[in-house]
Amino acid sequence: xxxxxxxxxxxxxxxxxxxxxxxxxxxxxxxxxxxxxxxxxxxxxxxxxxxxxxxxxxxxxxxxxxxxxxxxxxxxxxxxxxxxxxxxxxxxxxxxxxxxxxxxxxxxxxxxxxxxxxxxxxxxxxxxxxxxxxxxxxxxxxxxxxxxxxxxxxxxxxxxxxxxxxxxxxxxxxxxxxxxxxxxxxxxxx
Ligand code: 5GP
Numbered sequence: 635x636x637x638x639x640x641x642x643x644x645x646x647x648x649x650x651x652x653x654x655x656x657x658x659x660x661x662x663x664x665x666x667x668x669x670x671x672x673x674x675x676x677x678x679x680x681x682x683x684x685x686x687x688x689x690x691x692x693x694x695x696x697x698x699x700x701x702x703x704x705x706x707x708x709x710x711x712x713x714x715x716x717x718x719x720x721x722x723x724x725x726x727x728x729x730x731x732x733x734x735x736x737x738x739x740x741x742x743x744x745x746x747x748x749x750x751x752x753x754x755x756x757x758x759x760x761x762x763x764x765x766x767x768x769x770x771x772x773x774x775x776x777x778x779x780x781x782x783x784x785x786x787x788x789x790x791x792x793x794x795x796x797x798x799x800x801x802x803x804x805x806x807x808x809x810x811x812x813x814x815x816x817x818x819x820x821x822x823x824x
Contacts, residue, residue: 635671635672635675635809635810637668637671638668638671638672638787638788638809638810639810639822640775641656641659641665641668641669641701642654642656642788642810642812642822643820643822645659646820646821648815648818648819652792652793652815653734654760654790654812654815655732655790656759656788660694660698660759660787661694661759664697665817669698669700669701669722670701672698672701672702672787672809673698673700673701673702673703673704673705674705675809676702676705676757676785676809677702677704677705677706678781679785680755680782680785680807681706681754681784683755683783684753684782685701685706685708685753685755685782686709686710686752686753686756687708687709687710687711687748687752687753687754687779688702688703688706688709688710688711688750688754688755688756688807689711689712689713689748689754689755689756689757689770689773689774690710690711690712690713690756690757690758691712691713691730691741691758691769691770692712692713692714692715694701694758694759694760695712695757695759695766696710698757698758698759698787699712699757700759701773702706702755702785704757706755707751709747709750711717711743712745713728713742713743713769713770713773714741714742714780715739715740715741716740716741716742717740718744724744724745724746725735725742725743725744725745726742726743726745726748726773726776726777727741727742728740728741728769728770728772728773728774729741729769729788730765730766730769731763731765732765733760733762733763733765733766733815738774741769741770741773744805745777745778747775748773748774748779749777749778749779750777750778750779751779752774752777752779752780753779753782754759754774754779754780754781754782755782755783755784755785756770756771756774756781756784756785756801757769757781757784757785757786758770758784758785758786758787759786759787759788760786760787760788760789760790761786761788761789761790761793761795761796761799761808762790762793762795763793763794763799764793764794764795764796766796767784767786767795767799768795768799770784771804775803776818779805781804782805783804783805783806783807784799784804784805784806784807785806785807785808785809786806786807786808786809787808787809787810788808788809788810788811789806789808789810789811789812790812790813791811791812791813791814791823792813792814792815796808796811810822811823819824
């Protein structure tokens with residue numbers, strides 16, 4: 635998706651630890667026109683698959699998943715970061731290592747909103763080591779739902795998450811793949 639790539643090259647900032655900051659248009663301030671284009675592009679790429687739910691993880695996935703869900707006319711469901719223990723057993727739970735914050739989060743989805751009748755498209759902003767998406771996949775599997783595919787705006791190609799998911803047979807769509815950072819500059823794949 636050229637407009638996303640161009641935006642990353644124009645406004646993306648490389649931070650310590652190979653963290654790519656896209657706060658001016660995706661992760662803090664949001665360009666809603668770009669968000670809508672992203673929603674349309676994911677729709678174009680997955681429209682031939684039966685999808686009845688978009689699943690993401692709070693917080694930065696939500697706005698992107700909203701744009702996608704709007705195109706598919708299906709609900710958006712987001713995994714919540716939770717501090718409480720699930721005594722009632724009414725939630726699916728996954729442990730997710732945060733790449734940017736270097737901590738572990740327990741994320742939960744209510745069993746009320748995900749079950750074996752669901753055909754799920756997972757959406758997130760970034761794919762790095764794959765912890766976030768793998769956590770969401772484990773929740774989809776626990777629910778007995780069908781994973782139709784996963785879509786990310788930016789895949790960091792030098793980290794193993796993307797290849798690992800493809801190796802597992804997940805239909806993965808990355809709208810922009812950034813291959814490396816050279817002298818502080820981002821190099822994206824053609
Ligand atoms: P993963 O779980 O694949 O290792 O990392 C993906 C998650 O970490 C995403 O949900 C995203 O919020 C965050 N993340 C990973 N790498 C970056 C990055 O370079 N920049 C930003 N802004 N977020 C990242």
